[in-house]
Amino acid sequence: MKAALCTTLDGYESLTLCDVATPTPSDTQVLIRVKASALNFADSLIVKGKYQVKPPLPFSPGLECAGIVEAVGKNVTTCQAGDRVMAILNYGGFAQYALADAHDVFPIPDNLDFNTAASLPVAYGTSHHGLTAKAQLKAGETLVVHGAAGGVGLTAVEVGKRLGATVIATAGGPEKLAICKEHGADHLIDYRDGNVRDKIKALTDGLGSHVAYDPVGGDLFTETLRSTRQDGRILVVGFASGDIPQIPANIMMVKNITCIGYHWGAYRTLDPDSLRASFAELMSWIEDGSLQPHVSLTFGLDDVKQGFEALLARKSTGKIVIEIP
Numbered sequence: 001m002k003a004a005l006c007t008t009l010d011g012y013e014s015l016t017l018c019d020v021a022t023p024t025p026s027d028t029q030v031l032i033r034v035k036a037s038a039l040n041f042a043d044s045l046i047v048k049g050k051y052q053v054k055p056p057l058p059f060s061p062g063l064e065c066a067g068i069v070e071a072v073g074k075n076v077t078t079c080q081a082g083d084r085v086m087a088i089l090n091y092g093g094f095a096q097y098a099l100a101d102a103h104d105v106f107p108i109p110d111n112l113d114f115n116t117a118a119s120l121p122v123a124y125g126t127s128h129h130g131l132t133a134k135a136q137l138k139a140g141e142t143l144v145v146h147g148a149a150g151g152v153g154l155t156a157v158e159v160g161k162r163l164g165a166t167v168i169a170t171a172g173g174p175e176k177l178a179i180c181k182e183h184g185a186d187h188l189i190d191y192r193d194g195n196v197r198d199k200i201k202a203l204t205d206g207l208g209s210h211v212a213y214d215p216v217g218g219d220l221f222t223e224t225l226r227s228t229r230q231d232g233r234i235l236v237v238g239f240a241s242g243d244i245p246q247i248p249a250n251i252m253m254v255k256n257i258t259c260i261g262y263h264w265g266a267y268r269t270l271d272p273d274s275l276r277a278s279f280a281e282l283m284s285w286i287e288d289g290s291l292q293p294h295v296s297l298t299f300g301l302d303d304v305k306q307g308f309e310a311l312l313a314r315k316s317t318g319k320i321v322i323e324i325p
């Protein structure tokens with residue numbers, strides 16, 4: 001099979017398209033003929049050895065995919081050859097075939113194509129489980145979403161609206177904010193103009209938000225801490241800015257703020273039942289049309305590097321998908 005292979009931990013620039021052996025599923029695994037795989041920020045880290053998961057070399061990146069079941073291990077009863085599925089992967093999505101653990105494989109609703117299905121699991125999973133199980137967002141609360149036009153950010157806008165929150169979206173520039181508005185954001189803040197804290201306070205009667213969802217980090221985190229209300233919650237999702245903030249405990253104490261560290265992937269083993277429940281609710285929202293998954297760019301398997309370039313140059317909104325021939 002063809003695979004975009006990482007042979008050294010030198011970053012996405014070193015990925016090469018190679019012919020490799022098609023893998024064989026273990027007793028509990030599913031072999032998927034991949035039709036589409038979505039790109040995640042984490043893929044840019046895994047190919048530099050800077051992600052939590054460090055696969056043995058050589059490997060293909062790619063943390064989620066959609067396709068058709070080719071074969072299943074002998075203990076797998078939840079799907080069978082020929083099923084249309086999407087899957088969460090440890091790695092290996094940028095290849096013609098990928099292995100997934102059976103509990104990470106989900107049927108694709110009839111109204112979804114492969115590209116859209118591939119773009120769902122990580123971003124919507126992170127936002128739904130993070131905002132419900134971890135941040136406990138309630139209807140009527142105000143949610144600030146940073147990096148709101150990005151992969152996880154845009155899904156947090158939609159999930160926040162579906163949960164009944166008022167959503168304040170922050171992003172870099174009017175085009176990105178327009179996408180946030182299309183996906184339901186109530187208020188828009190261009191963080192390139194500065195004064196994020198004052199703008200959030202002005203939109204919340206001077207009180208600040210109940211919940212903040214932060215996949216960006218850096219200086220924006222200081223603004224977040226200052227613009228979260230007494231007894232509010234901050235969901236620490238990621239550091240797309242490249243800058244990991246240090247949290248001043250005194251401000252957390254004085255404002256009774258809870259900073260919640262959140263790594264969605266860890267719940268695949270910590271609490272798989274809660275992830276399945278989260279996924280089930282998400283699928284019902286997809287099927288009833290409450291969510292509008294957004295793929296802004298697609299690339300072929302031989303153009304994977306261009307996909308990475310677009311992601312890291314902040315040229316995408318929502319998700320980038322790699323189509324696999």
Ligand SMILES: NC(=O)c1ccc[n+]([C@@H]2O[C@H](COP(=O)([O-])OP(=O)(O)OC[C@H]3O[C@@H](n4cnc5c(N)ncnc54)[C@H](OP(=O)(O)O)[C@@H]3O)[C@@H](O)[C@H]2O)c1
Pocket residue numbers: 039040041042122123126147148149150151152153170171172173176215216236237238239240241242262263264265311312314316318
């Ligand atoms: N905790 C978890 O379980 C979990 C799950 C998924 C992802 N994440 C993390 O969440 C973060 C975002 O992931 P993603 O897949 O949504 O990425 P993405 O699609 O690239 O979105 C990131 C957004 O961050 C903003 N940004 C601000 N400063 C940036 C910078 N210096 N470089 C790049 N983007 C910058 C960009 O929006 P503007 O151009 O509008 O500023 C961009 O839309 C990553 O750190 C990722 O590892 C965490």
